[in-house]
Amino acid sequence: MIIPEYGRRLDENEWAPCIDMLLSGEHIVLTTHMNSDGDGLGSEVALAAVLKTLGKKVSIVNPTEVPTNYNFLRNIADISVFDEQGEDLIEEISLADLVVLLDANLSERMGSIWNHVSFARELGKLEVLCIDHHLDPEDFADLMVCETYASSTGELMYDLITAMEVHVGKKLITQGVAEGLYVAVMTDTGSFRFPKTTPYVYALAGDLVAKGADPNEIYDQVYNSLKPQALRLLGAALSEIRLIDGDKISWLFISQEMLNETGSKLFDTDLIIKYLLGVRSVRIAVLMVEMQDGRTKVSFRSRGDVYVNRIAKKYGGGGHKNAAGCLLRYAPEKATQMILSEVRSFLKSSEIVNKK
Incomplete structure (x- = not known):
């Protein structure tokens, strides 16, 4: 488990085990916690887009439905909601090389998905990667990157993806990726108000805007789309x-x-x-x-x-x-x-x- 001191980033070498695991997998399932929020959802769609660019087969399977104010995110319609009666999604998990849990560090936060992940893992090749920023992580993953200093999982995903760009020698943050990451960081910092909103967070938000994220439109979609x-x-x-x-x-x-x-x-x-x-x-x-x-x-x-x-x-x-x-x-x-x-x-x- 990698837990650096407050206020610094993991560099490319420290992200290397995570990058190796992602690049080694061919069939990858992403998931987040029950009652998903902007941080988990934004991180999922951003990472999914990056992995697809790198030629991976990627599925997003979540334990509960997506809140409607996030329906504007690109490819959000591709997210499947897990149902234990749904044989297709159970098979999807069983055939995966890697399951990535984002924005949660407790296995039970995956709901009933965890039972099937755990079973498939015992049978063979499936590995579990967890990337999160909450306190008190549970030791259940094959690799856990738990950065408790970080403002959001979106901040960690930005660092991971920029490290991957160096590793593969290719730009990976498209406009769609930038939008997902901006949603993740904006929502988990309370629109850049919470204590962990460091100067670095403002800098990465600025970079995401430069790469296509529209802060006015994103804020309006997330907070002014009440039913x-x-x-x-x-x-x-x-x-x-x-x-x-x-x-x-x-x-x-x-x-x-x-x-x-x-x-x-x-x-x-x-x-x-x-x-x-x-x-x-x-x-x-x-x-x-x-x-x-x-x-x-x-x-x-x-x-x-x-x-x-x-x-x-x-x-x-x-x-x-x-x-x-x-x-x-x-x-x-x-x-x-x-x-x-x-x-x-x-x-x-x-x-x-x-x-x-």
Whole structure:
């Protein structure tokens, strides 16, 4: 596992094992985490385009459907959504030389895809490569490049692809690749606002614009393409936000009933959490969503030195210092009581530590 110190890039030599693995594979399957986002999707379509240019057979197989605001990305229609009943995609995985997981470092984040990847790997030649930037990686891949200093997986993909250009002696960042990488970096940096948005990130974003990415059009497509049902969900949700503990904690629970009444889907909840952190006094924001199977999806956001990834990790999840999540195998009422109690205790302990 390669984890360099903060603020530097991996050079061509350090990327070499990853490049060798990609160039050695003939049939490559790319995937990302459940409930995919701009970073995972942008990284996938960019890498897929590069590998196809290099003559590889490439498929993108994701565990859940693509949020509609990313439908503008080139070749996004080529992404298949995995279904355990779909024999074609199971066969696709079993015949692959290499499976590449992007923007996740836990095998369970692949959903049911992992079961088939693991089985095919045991049978023969299949290898697994993981490229990610989150904390607390699981040791499950044949090669894992986990750059926790990076702003996004898109930043890592930019570095990897530019290293590949040196290796193969060919320009690989076309306009389509630049668009995918720009989406990845823009979304995971909160439109270039989050703490890991270093001068280098601005420089690579500028290079992607120079190579064809249109920042105005991309921003408009990602953030101004709400479906009516998503807007209805937002309206219903805003009235249900609660503030507790001296307005230091905000939380919201979204039920299946609320999703059904507004005609919304799970990915429509992603735009809501930023409102939970909109009050300046809030230190931790918690969004809980009831899943169709009765489990509860929990997303955390925080300010400053409040490491919400530690809460998520305690419940089998993970993420960043200030943005993390987990999936609880509990019904909503129990999950809400458990998580709010945990968050209250965690915030108090964090405040005590920070005062010392």
